[in-house]
Amino acid sequence: MTMFDIWHDSHCRTVLAIIGAVLIGASVITASLSRGERGKTPLMINLRARVVAWWWMVALVVMALSLGFIATVVFFAFVSFLALREFITLAPTKRGDHRALFSVFFIALPMHYVLIAWPWYQFWAIFIPVYAFAFVAIRSALAGDCERYLERNSKIQFGLMACIYAIGHLPAFLVMGLPEGEIAGMRLLLWLLLVVQLSDVLQYVWGKLFGRKPVIPRLSPHKTWAGFLGGITSATIIGTGLWWLTPLLWYEASVLALIATLLGFCGGAVMSAIKRDVGVKDFGHAIGGHGGILDRIDSLIFSGPVVYHLIRWWLDLP
Amino acid sequence: MIAGFIRLVTGVQARWCGCVPESDQRIYFANHTSNLDGPVIWASLPPALRQRTKPVAAHDYWTATRLRRWLSSSLGCVLIHRTQITGANNPLVPLSAALESGGSLIIFPEGKRAAADADEPDVFKPGLWHLAQRFPNVALIPVHLENCNRILPKGDWVPVPVIVSVSFGEPITVNEGEDKEAFLIRARAAVIALGNDHV
Numbered sequence: 001m002t003m004f005d006i007w008h009d010s011h012c013r014t015v016l017a018i019i020g021a022v023l024i025g026a027s028v029i030t031a032s033l034s035r036g037e038r039g040k041t042p043l044m045i046n047l048r049a050r051v052v053a054w055w056w057m058v059a060l061v062v063m064a065l066s067l068g069f070i071a072t073v074v075f076f077a078f079v080s081f082l083a084l085r086e087f088i089t090l091a092p093t094k095r096g097d098h099r100a101l102f103s104v105f106f107i108a109l110p111m112h113y114v115l116i117a118w119p120w121y122q123f124w125a126i127f128i129p130v131y132a133f134a135f136v137a138i139r140s141a142l143a144g145d146c147e148r149y150l151e152r153n154s155k156i157q158f159g160l161m162a163c164i165y166a167i168g169h170l171p172a173f174l175v176m177g178l179p180e181g182e183i184a185g186m187r188l189l190l191w192l193l194l195v196v197q198l199s200d201v202l203q204y205v206w207g208k209l210f211g212r213k214p215v216i217p218r219l220s221p222h223k224t225w226a227g228f229l230g231g232i233t234s235a236t237i238i239g240t241g242l243w244w245l246t247p248l249l250w251y252e253a254s255v256l257a258l259i260a261t262l263l264g265f266c267g268g269a270v271m272s273a274i275k276r277d278v279g280v281k282d283f284g285h286a287i288g289g290h291g292g293i294l295d296r297i298d299s300l301i302f303s304g305p306v307v308y309h310l311i312r313w314w315l316d317l318p
Numbered sequence: 319m320i321a322g323f324i325r326l327v328t329g330v331q332a333r334w335c336g337c338v339p340e341s342d343q344r345i346y347f348a349n350h351t352s353n354l355d356g357p358v359i360w361a362s363l364p365p366a367l368r369q370r371t372k373p374v375a376a377h378d379y380w381t382a383t384r385l386r387r388w389l390s391s392s393l394g395c396v397l398i399h400r401t402q403i404t405g406a407n408n409p410l411v412p413l414s415a416a417l418e419s420g421g422s423l424i425i426f427p428e429g430k431r432a433a434a435d436a437d438e439p440d441v442f443k444p445g446l447w448h449l450a451q452r453f454p455n456v457a458l459i460p461v462h463l464e465n466c467n468r469i470l471p472k473g474d475w476v477p478v479p480v481i482v483s484v485s486f487g488e489p490i491t492v493n494e495g496e497d498k499e500a501f502l503i504r505a506r507a508a509v510i511a512l513g514n515d516h517v
């Protein structure tokens with residue numbers, strides 16, 4: 001695949017134009033809501049920061065996709081790295097885990113992305129669950145510190161799965177072997193990112209407008225029924241309307257959008273549970289208004305791999 | 319450029335809790351768990367302050383190999399002796415010289431890195447007290463470092479990327495009639511308190 005293919009494809013161009021229009025709309029709406037005294041409330045300051053961050057995130061993703069497959073792989077490898085760094089920072093490990101952690105960051109992570117850049121699907125798909133899983137467990141045990149061993153090792157294994165294995169599925173869409181080639185994968189990736197991230201935004205908007213009763217009160221007071229139902233429904237409708245980005249029929253895309261948004265919600269819920277467990281609100285401060293990288297990509301850790309493998313299975317890809 | 323690299327690797331976040339980054343003369347004193355401590359504090363300072371702030375490091379350790387010599391000299395470290403102190407190599411002499419020339423210092427009053435899984439810093443050595451006596455106009459700023467030992471623990475040389483936080487606290491001064499032990503205990507408590515602040 002050559003550079004700038006994304007701009008030569010009319011489907012991709014259309015969806016990028018839609019994203020641009022939505023961002024401009026969001027900027028205009030927040031600016032008009034921010035007029036006068038109301039603009040100084042913490043909610044509005046946070047909202048403006050979120051919109052600015054969205055511009056940056058969209059710009060970075062589009063830039064990576066524009067530069068082609070390898071750039072996309074490198075981009076998501078970097079996202080994995082930053083997310084894992086946030087995760088390990090908050091998940092206390094001990095001195096005995098040092099070498100295991102080193103190999104997760106500097107061997108498992110690059111290896112996972114090299115295998116997809118190759119692309120060597122069969123080995124890539126099992127490398128982390130089979131080999132890295134075994135290695136991390138063994139390496140920490142060999143260091144000889146048994147205190148809280150299971151707890152410490154679970155944290156590293158979870159970070160490995162969520163931050164590396166799952167996120168690594170996103171660039172993999174480009175080389176999953178769709179009949180129309182990499183450009184079809186790129187459309188599908190744009191569709192997934194758009195549906196899942198829009199679902200997050202729409203859950204937030206519905207929740208702020210009508211939200212009262214939390215879905216899981218002990219987990220997050222901000223995830224309300226109105227936000228959940230409104231966000232999932234509207235994002236699924238949008239995902240259905242954008243079926244032409246996927247290799248599926250419109251009703252198939254609709255089911256997939258529902259699965260993706262539900263799993264997106266679950267990803268956020270699981271990461272919230274982890275944040276609650278360690279006693280923090282956000283994983284970091286990397287993205288203004290959003291918290292850390294991991295707070296932004298939490299909705300992709302289940303939806304990414306599941307959608308990827310569902311499509312492989314559904315289209316019977318080799 | 320070195321500072322940029324350190325910031326990239328450690329994602330260091332400076333938290334100015336008790337003072338602001340100003341250009342008055344200062345001694346930053348911190349808990350010591352990792353060889354990264356000095357470079358991290360140094361890198362977390364704004365560029366203007368960084369130029370005149372020098373980490374203080376152990377002469378025996380940082381001249382032992384060519385690599386360490388190169389690292390310590392490129393960071394502009396002030397090297398002091400820890401063993402076989404005589405009148406000629408009194409550690410206070412180079413420190414005083416650095417302060418007299420208008421610089422600021424980063425020191426680790428424990429004198430060595432704490433054990434790998436230690437929760438609290440070791441007892442402070444008296445150098446901080448002597449400097450406070452000699453230079454009453456230099457602000458003494460407690461600094462708490464978190465996670466440096468997870469990046470590069472004592473006894474290992476491969477790093478693990480973890481986000482480091484550096485908290486700068488409220489300056490402390492020697493109280494009227496306060497003796498050496500009481501002051502050092504208070505200084506150590508100030509560093510520990512900064513660490514408990516945000517956990």
